[in-house]
Amino acid sequence: MPLAPPKTEVLHGDKGYDSDKVRRQIEARGAAPNIPPKSNRRYKPGFSPALYRNRNAIERAFCRLKDFRRIATRYDKLARNFLAAVQLTATVCYWL
DSSP states (O other): OOOOOOOOSEEEOOGGGOSHHHHHHHHHTTOEEEOOOOTTOSSOOOOOHHHHTTHHHHHHHHHHHTTSHHHHHTOOSSHHHHHHHHHHHHHHHHHO
16 A cells, blocks of 8 residues: 655755746645755745755755665665664664
């Protein structure tokens, strides 16, 4: 059974995701995009640097998870086994 994506109010992304299409998709799902605008954009949509600072914690968490070879190369064929491995690894990373 596929997992439903969690509900969120603000979705953080880097400049690579700064396009009108991506922003519309995020808003269609009921979240507000907090993506820094590219420098060549004529119309610069709203962006909160204070909220964007939280994205650093997310990036560090993914970096720590990818230190484990099993997670980085995805040895597990089944999604449920991979999810269990990620959850176990995340628990070990933040428990130690």
